[in-house]
Amino acid sequence: MTLQLMTLQQLLHEYNQGDRDFSETSLRGVSLIEKYLVGTDFSRCDLSGADLSHSDFSRANLARANLTDAELVGTHFNGANLQSSNFIGANLQGASLVGANLIGADLRAANLTGADLRGADLCGVRLSGAILCEADLTGARIEASELETADYEGAALDDLQTICEVQVESLHWVSWGANA
Numbered sequence: 001m002t003l004q005l006m007t008l009q010q011l012l013h014e015y016n017q018g019d020r021d022f023s024e025t026s027l028r029g030v031s032l033i034e035k036y037l038v039g040t041d042f043s044r045c046d047l048s049g050a051d052l053s054h055s056d057f058s059r060a061n062l063a064r065a066n067l068t069d070a071e072l073v074g075t076h077f078n079g080a081n082l083q084s085s086n087f088i089g090a091n092l093q094g095a096s097l098v099g100a101n102l103i104g105a106d107l108r109a110a111n112l113t114g115a116d117l118r119g120a121d122l123c124g125v126r127l128s129g130a131i132l133c134e135a136d137l138t139g140a141r142i143e144a145s146e147l148e149t150a151d152y153e154g155a156a157l158d159d160l161q162t163i164c165e166v167q168v169e170s171l172h173w174v175s176w177g178a179n180a
Helices: 008-016
Strands: 121-126 141-145
Parallel strands (some): 121 141
8 A cells, every 4th residue: 555645734735625534644754733633534644753742633533543653742532533553652641532442553662641541442452561650541441462561550440340341361460550
């Protein structure tokens, strides 16, 4: 698959003209800080190394997007489709992922410190080396693999056992912190 190359200026021009479909586009390293992109289609996009901090991608489609090493500090992904997306090494500190679909996402070595994951679907996510300190996982659905090296210090895990589907054998080496 060949991705269409697009500059930030082209993206903003097309967005302002009403286009909301940027699927299969390469926006590698782009800076989209504090942008409002609600409901936009970025499925199968290459956003690796991009700075999307404090932007709003609520209800956006980022399925199978590459967000490796992306800066996503304070970014809103509420209700977004992030299924099978790659967040390896991404900085999601303080990000809001309320009700997001993260089924099959790769969050290895991602920093989710203080992230809001209430009601998110985390089935099949890869969390090896992820940092979830102070994250809110209330009501989240978790059936993750590679949890053994994730850091959950101080994470809010209210109702985790009753609401979530947790593969207990995967939690053998997880540190649940103060809320355990």
